[in-house]
Amino acid sequence: MKNKTLSLIISTLVIVLTIFCSDPSKAGAYEYTVGEVQSLIDGIVDYKCRQTGSSDVQSLINGALADGAGRDSEWYVISLSQYGYSDFSRYVSNLENYLKNNDEPSATSREKYALALSAAGSTDPYTEDILDSSIGAQGIMSYIYGLNVLNNGYTCSAFTAEGTAQTLVSMQYGDGGWALFGEYGDIDVTSMTIAALAPYYWNDQSVHDAVDRGVDFLSARQQENGGYQSFGTPNPESASQVLVALSAIGIDGVHDERFIKNGNCLIDGIAEYRLDDGSFSHIKGDASNETATIQALYSLIAYKRMCEGRSELYVFDNRRSVERPAETEAVTEAPVTEAEKVTSENVTDIAAVSVTNVSGSAVSETSLSGTATSVSDVTGNVTSPAAVSETSVSVSSDISENISSDSDIQNDHKTDSEKKNAEGSSDSGKRDNKIFIVLIIFGAAGVLCLVLFLAGKRNKKNFIFIIIAAAAVSAFVLLNDFSSKDDYYNGKSSEKPDATGTVTLEIRCDTIAGKSDDEHIPADGTILKKTEFDIEDGETVFDVLTEAARVYNIQVENKGGAGSAHGLSYIAGINYIYEFDFGDLSGWVYHVNGITPSRGCGEYILSDGDEIEWLYTCDLGHDLDEVYEDDPLS
Numbered sequence: 001m002k003n004k005t006l007s008l009i010i011s012t013l014v015i016v017l018t019i020f021c022s023d024p025s026k027a028g029a030y031e032y033t034v035g036e037v038q039s040l041i042d043g044i045v046d047y048k049c050r051q052t053g054s055s056d057v058q059s060l061i062n063g064a065l066a067d068g069a070g071r072d073s074e075w076y077v078i079s080l081s082q083y084g085y086s087d088f089s090r091y092v093s094n095l096e097n098y099l100k101n102n103d104e105p106s107a108t109s110r111e112k113y114a115l116a117l118s119a120a121g122s123t124d125p126y127t128e129d130i131l132d133s134s135i136g137a138q139g140i141m142s143y144i145y146g147l148n149v150l151n152n153g154y155t156c157s158a159f160t161a162e163g164t165a166q167t168l169v170s171m172q173y174g175d176g177g178w179a180l181f182g183e184y185g186d187i188d189v190t191s192m193t194i195a196a197l198a199p200y201y202w203n204d205q206s207v208h209d210a211v212d213r214g215v216d217f218l219s220a221r222q223q224e225n226g227g228y229q230s231f232g233t234p235n236p237e238s239a240s241q242v243l244v245a246l247s248a249i250g251i252d253g254v255h256d257e258r259f260i261k262n263g264n265c266l267i268d269g270i271a272e273y274r275l276d277d278g279s280f281s282h283i284k285g286d287a288s289n290e291t292a293t294i295q296a297l298y299s300l301i302a303y304k305r306m307c308e309g310r311s312e313l314y315v316f317d318n319r320r321s322v323e324r325p326a327e328t329e330a331v332t333e334a335p336v337t338e339a340e341k342v343t344s345e346n347v348t349d350i351a352a353v354s355v356t357n358v359s360g361s362a363v364s365e366t367s368l369s370g371t372a373t374s375v376s377d378v379t380g381n382v383t384s385p386a387a388v389s390e391t392s393v394s395v396s397s398d399i400s401e402n403i404s405s406d407s408d409i410q411n412d413h414k415t416d417s418e419k420k421n422a423e424g425s426s427d428s429g430k431r432d433n434k435i436f437i438v439l440i441i442f443g444a445a446g447v448l449c450l451v452l453f454l455a456g457k458r459n460k461k462n463f464i465f466i467i468i469a470a471a472a473v474s475a476f477v478l479l480n481d482f483s484s485k486d487d488y489y490n491g492k493s494s495e496k497p498d499a500t501g502t503v504t505l506e507i508r509c510d511t512i513a514g515k516s517d518d519e520h521i522p523a524d525g526t527i528l529k530k531t532e533f534d535i536e537d538g539e540t541v542f543d544v545l546t547e548a549a550r551v552y553n554i555q556v557e558n559k560g561g562a563g564s565a566h567g568l569s570y571i572a573g574i575n576y577i578y579e580f581d582f583g584d585l586s587g588w589v590y591h592v593n594g595i596t597p598s599r600g601c602g603e604y605i606l607s608d609g610d611e612i613e614w615l616y617t618c619d620l621g622h623d624l625d626e627v628y629e630d631d632p633l634s
Helices: 002-021 034-052 057-067 074-083 089-101 107-119 140-150 161-170 187-200 205-220 236-248 266-271 290-307 406-412 416-454 460-479 541-552
Strands: 228-230 233-235 390-393 501-508 526-535 556-559 570-574 587-592 611-617
Touching (some): 074 107, 089 107, 161 205, 187 228, 187 236, 228 236, 236 266, 236 290, 266 290, 501 541, 526 541, 541 556, 541 570, 541 587, 541 611
C-alpha cells in the first residue's frame, strides 16, 4: 500500500515538474520533419505543373518556364535548380535571346538574370560582364544581388566579394536591420542581406557581429503566429525571407527558441497561408498569390538544404571553382558615403517593412511609415514609429493654379526700381520691428529690476543677470530673420548665389486620379508639373521638396525631420494626400533619375541634372510601372 502511494506521489510530481519545467513558448509547437517540408515543396511544384498544363517538372522547365524567360520564370528556375533539377538548356537559350533583343534592364534586374543563368548552368559571359556596371548602381539591393553573384565564383575588375560584403555591413542600421531607405530596418531587406553575407559569417568577425544583430532584429519582430507582418498586413512572404536567411547561416527556423513565438515557428507562419491546391495566398483567406507561392517554395527548399547539410540557397550547387584575386590585386570598391551609413543614434524600435513583397504582388523598402521603408521612402509602413517627432510644413491647400495671386500679377507690372524700393521698404520694416522688440525686451528687464529693487532684493548679481539675459535675447532677435507665414510662403524661390546646378521636381498622384471626390486630388494627377530648382552643395531631395512646398503652396507633412542626426525624414503626406488613404499599401515614394534610392529623402544629396519624382502608390510601387518599369525588387 505504501509502495503504491509512494509511486502515485512520484508520478504526480513528475507530471507537475514536466508541466512547469517545460518551455511554455514551445507548448503546442508542431514539429516539421524534412519529409513534411518536402511534401509542402512538392505541393507547390505540382500546383505549378497543373497551372501551366505541364505533365512533369522537366516539361514545366522546358515549357512554361522557358517561355517566360526574362519575365516571370527566374525565381522558379533558381528554386528548382537548388532542388535538384539540372537541365535548363531551353530556358538558358531563351533568356540569352531575351537579353540580346530587349533594352538593357535595371541594375538589379541584370543581377537577377545573372543569378538565374548561373543557377541554370549557363556559360554565357553575361553574368560577369554586367557586374562592374550593376553592383551598387541601384542602392542596397544591387549590392545584395551583386554579392550573391560574386559568391558563386564570378569576378569583376571593380568589386570583390569581400569588399562588397563590407559595404553591406557598413549600411546596417542602429536597430540591427537593413532597409532600402529611412530610419528603421526592414524585415525583407534585412533577411536578404543576411543571406548574401552568409558565406562570410564564420570567418569574418565584422560580418558575424553584424549578422547576429540582424538575427536579433528579426527575432524581436516575429509575430505570435510565427510569421511577420508588413505594411500592417500579416503575410507569408516576409516569413519566407527570414527562413531563407536563417537557413543560410545554419539557424533552424523550426526549432531555434528565438524563432518560436507562442508555440509557433517560422514554417507555421508560412504554412497557415497554404491553400488546398498547394499554392499560397498573400492574405489569409484570399486567393492564390504568385509571389507568396514562389517565395514559400524557395524558402522551404533553403530550409531543406540546411537540414541536409548543403549550401545556402544562393550559393549554387554548380558554382564556379574560381580562385578569388589576392587582396593586393585590384580591388577598387565603390566608396560608401556617410549618408549610406546609419548608426544607432537615431534609430528606435519599430515594426519593420517588407521588401521582397515589394518585389512581388503584394507585400517592400522600403517604409510606408513606421513598419516602416519602406518598401520605399517607398513606401512607408503601416505602423508609425512610436517615438517619432512630427513636424509639418503646411501651406494652403491651393496648388499650382493659385500660385499667381492678384498681388503677384500686380508685382509683375512694377518697374525694377519699384520692386527694389518695395524690397527695401520690407527690409526696413523688419529692422524697425526688431528694434521695437529689443526695446520691449529691455523695457521688461527694467521693470523686473525695479520690482526686485522695491522688494528689497538688491543684490547686484540679480541685476547683472537680468541685464545679461536681456542682452542675449536681444542679440538673438537681431541676428536672426523672422517672417510671418505669409512672408515665408510668398511664392518666391530662395536666392542661391552659390548654386552648383539645377534639378527638376515633379509631384504626381495618377494612381488615384478620378478615384475620389477629394478636392486635393487633381483630375490629371499632377500636383506639380516638372519644375526646375537651383541647388547648392549638400542639398537633398527633402530640401527641394520643402522649397517646392513653400514656393507653390503645397502642403507637406514630414515625420522625423531632416535636421536629425542623419537627415532622416519620412514624408507622410503631400497636398493633404496621406499614406494609407487608399489602402494599407499606399503612400508616397520618391525616385531620382527613375530609381528608388536606398536612402531617405533627407539623406539623398543631389547632383546637377538630377530628376526627382514624388509619386503616390496604392500597391507598394507595383502600380507605377508606366513611370518606373524596372522594379528593383522584382
